[in-house]
Amino acid sequence: MENFTLTNLFTIKGISAASGLLFSQNVLFIISDSSSFLYQYDIEKNLLLKFPLVKEPAENIPKQDKLDLESIIQHGNQIIILGSGSTKNRTTMFTLDLSTDALQTQDLNPLYQKLKNVSELNDDQFNIEGAIYANETMILFQRGNSAESQNGIFIVPNNQKNNIRFIPITLPTLDGIETTFTDAILVNDKIYFLACAENTASTYEDGEILGSILGVMHAPTFEIIDIKLLSEHQKFEGITLYKNTEEEIEFLLCEDNDTELSESIIYNLNLKKN
Template sequence: MENFKLTNLFTIKGIAAPSGLLYTQNVLFIISDSSNFLYQYDISKKLLLKFPLVKEARENIEKAEKPDLESITQHGNQLIMLGSGSTQKRNTMFTLDLGTDALQTQDLSALYGKLKTVGSFTDDQLNIEGAIYAHQTMLLFQRGNSKNSRNGIFIIPNNQEDGIRFVPISLPTLDDIETTFTDAILVNDKIYFLACAENTTSTYEDGEVLGTILGVMHAPTFEIIDVQLLSEHQKFEGITIYNETENELEFLLCEDNDTENLEAEIYKLNFQK
């Protein structure tokens, strides 16, 4: 039984291939997997601003060169944006202080190398698509969409000497193809995640989209306690909390339509608790 309502809320002109969202301080922050700008959209004013993350920032960057920013999360006043790690050019983390606009950049090649070792992944299998920072721990969501890869969650404590762990997660199938993580968010003691089925065996090449699910996990154990089919043909790649009432959660989602059109479709998802 469906306990959600999905509606197309608005279109933002000027953004191609949105891959992550974060709503905070009445502003919607958006990353794109083909751009090295951070986009800032004022919903009430319908105003879009662009924050360059590198010198000579570009949009619609060719696939071989793109930074592939797929994850955005918040820790205190810091926005954290991560590349997917699926190629050597996709190993960068950007951290933006929302109070001072101070930007920091970090090369995650060494960390991502450790993740491959811990998870027994080859270089072309690592594909980080979501991030959650909570309780002095970073959770990174591995999208297992390449051949022989696996979905799962990397658990990275602040003190990495305590040990990085990888927890494989088995996700539902659509048309006999396992869905794979595309984003996740923590709300109270539950993780709400998006997972898409795509007919491809590559972290690099896109395939036919077979649909997207919304799943709910018990955060302490990663046990999946609910799954809803959101669409049979759309690929949702970003989720953020928009509003919460006693009985309902409102999320914002973004869709990656795998085109170069400079338009980002933003959806509202009303989910009954």
């Protein structure tokens, strides 16, 4: 992963605080941690649609009330969106069937309590920022950005009677601050993950952004096999696969710029394979 380029691809007006991306069926699905809409952006037509996830959807929701949607994944014809679990009102999972637009919700608080027990994380430390679904197993990425917290990966089989596992992960530091997971995606046998260094001791309050990295893990073992510094001042929060050829792999990234501007910049990250 010696050669890469990171470019500003386009800006979407009408979305602030983008926190997750999913490119599927030539549409870019976007979630925001301060909104209760699922956004659908047609890149070719430059068209933005909003799908309400609750009865009274809103944007720019106050921090204490927001659902804090941080993870978006696809399983078959369904889009799954997860709240971070960092407070009691951030534990909702939304499941949208793309063929019928049927929407279901589930409270993940019982599951999140199990995860806290397994990992010995308390309420102030727990914070899910990314998810992968593979082999009838959910892989959840814990962002350890609170005091004495821990980056790690939860392994959650469909049949939860099987053991739920927590694997602590140590990530590189930027300016003496350990980076923390912000999203991840599985491509073949590799996990590509984003992590950010933020000078804060809280999962709730933002801090000074010290930069973002892209890491690569060997999926079967979660061994980190490569790291690239993407920025020394930006906080990248979402990653999705865009194109994959023999010569290169491209991702789309979104950024949380901690402003109230109602626009989101989408970046293209191009990695040369040779």
